[in-house]
Amino acid sequence: MSILEIERRDAVMVIRINRPERMNSLGVELRAALADAWCEFRDSSALEVAIFTGTGRAFCAGEDMKESVERGAAGSASAPVKKENPYDLGTLEKPVIVAVNGFAMGGGFMLVERADLRVAVRGAVFESSEAKRWLLGGYDHGIKGGLPHAVATELAFAFRFTAERLHQVGFINRLVEPEELLPAAHEMAAHLMMLPPAARVNTTVMMRAMRGHPSDALEDLAGRLKNHGALSDLMESRKAFAEKRPPNFKGWDSREDRLRIPKLGAK
Numbered sequence: 001m002s003i004l005e006i007e008r009r010d011a012v013m014v015i016r017i018n019r020p021e022r023m024n025s026l027g028v029e030l031r032a033a034l035a036d037a038w039c040e041f042r043d044s045s046a047l048e049v050a051i052f053t054g055t056g057r058a059f060c061a062g063e064d065m066k067e068s069v070e071r072g073a074a075g076s077a078s079a080p081v082k083k084e085n086p087y088d089l090g091t092l093e094k095p096v097i098v099a100v101n102g103f104a105m106g107g108g109f110m111l112v113e114r115a116d117l118r119v120a121v122r123g124a125v126f127e128s129s130e131a132k133r134w135l136l137g138g139y140d141h142g143i144k145g146g147l148p149h150a151v152a153t154e155l156a157f158a159f160r161f162t163a164e165r166l167h168q169v170g171f172i173n174r175l176v177e178p179e180e181l182l183p184a185a186h187e188m189a190a191h192l193m194m195l196p197p198a199a200r201v202n203t204t205v206m207m208r209a210m211r212g213h214p215s216d217a218l219e220d221l222a223g224r225l226k227n228h229g230a231l232s233d234l235m236e237s238r239k240a241f242a243e244k245r246p247p248n249f250k251g252w253d254s255r256e257d258r259l260r261i262p263k264l265g266a267k
Contacts, residue, residue, distance in 0.1 A: 004033040005055070006040075011048040012189045013041050014182075020056025026107050027064040031076060035085040041094065042086045048200070049189040052087075052115060053099040053182065062106025062129060065241045074133070074234040076107070087114060095192055095204045099185040100124050100163065101178070106133065113144060116204060119174040119184050120163040131158040133237050135229040139222055143212040145171050217264060224262035 007014040015037050017024040024030075041050050054060055068074055086092050098115035106129035112118060131137030142152020151169055155161065167175040176184045192200055214222070230250035240247035252258040 002033075003030050004037060006037055008047060011046060011193055012051060012186070013037075013044075013047045013049070014051045014053070015041075017054040017060055020054075020058070022064065022066075023058040023061035023103060024054045024056065024108070025061045025064040026076060027067050028081065030064075031081045031085070032083065034087070035081050035083040038085050038087040038092070039083065042092055048094055048197070049192050050094065050096045051099055051182070051185045051189060052096055052111070053185070054101050056102065058103040058105075058108070059098075059100045059124070060105070060108025060111055061103055062108045062110075063133070063238075065238045068238045069235070069242045072235070074238060087111075090114065090208065093201055093205055095200065097185045097188050099181050100126075100172075101181055103127075105129055109138075109141075113141060116207065117188055118172045119176060119181060119188070120167070120172050121178045121181050122163060122175055124163040126161045126163070126166055127158055128155045129158050131156060134226065134234060135231075136222060136225045139218070140214050143214055146212060147171065221262060221264050228257070228260070228262055 001018065003017070003019045005014075005016040005018045007016075015034070017030065017034075019025065019027075019030060041047050063075065087096065095116045096114070097117045097119065098112050100112055100118065100120035101124070102121070103125050104112045105125075105127045109126055109128050112126070128138035128141050137156035137158060139156055141147070141155050142149065145152075147155065147169060163172060163175055166172045174184050174188070195203075230253050233247075233249045233251070236247050236249060
């Protein structure tokens with residue numbers, strides 16, 4: 001059984017994560033397969049629109065915590081995939097429709113966020129998990145998604161959102177019943193294919209260029225805040241998750257570290 005299923009029909013490429021026993025979490029093998037699929041989509045002269053979905057009760061649960069614990073290092077950067085992934089890099093010039101069939105957590109939420117159009121089943125659950133796994137919450141998702149500050153703050157603190165709530169605040173385009181998920185995504189793909197080819201490509205590029213991005217000053221602050229705390233807590237959060245127990249966080253290595261909070265504009 002392949003961990004990634006691909007269908008190609010009428011210029012539409014359907015990419016389906018098929019690792020339901022692990023909630024479609026992003027292990028090294030899956031990330032390599034996704035990189036290959038997105039490179040194929042980018043390079044193909046026959047494929048113009050992609051639909052990205054999952055199998056089972058999750059779209060993608062994000063980082064494979066078990067693999068991280070086995071590696072003894074946190075995050076996908078500790079086991080890089082050699083081949084570039086144009087979807088993650090934001091370099092595709094063709095539209096992507098994400099069809100969220102279930103849980104979209106952590107890195108899975110980020111996969112949803114990168115799509116141009118989003119369809120989700122009612123009751124799907126979303127979480128920006130950085131605050132649970134790192135030393136800084138997902139500060140940039142509100143900027144990228146154009147969300148109100150209070151909603152973005154809730155998201156940054158790793159509160160869970162339903163598909164209904166995210167549809168209400170404008171993050172999701174279509175909210176559907178499970179049996180309507182792929183038909184709705186294909187309907188959107190068919191609409192895109194009716195457009196003049198140049199309009200489809202140029203509009204994709206333009207709309208992506210208009211997405212919000214944190215300023216250089218905010219990115220600098222984020223970089224310093226990501227190291228403000230006991231780095232041992234990164235692996236503790238993952239070990240606790242894998243062992244199904246409450247985490248025992250250290251917080252900071254010393255009280256002095258706790259008090260040295262990086263600030264915007266200060267070095």
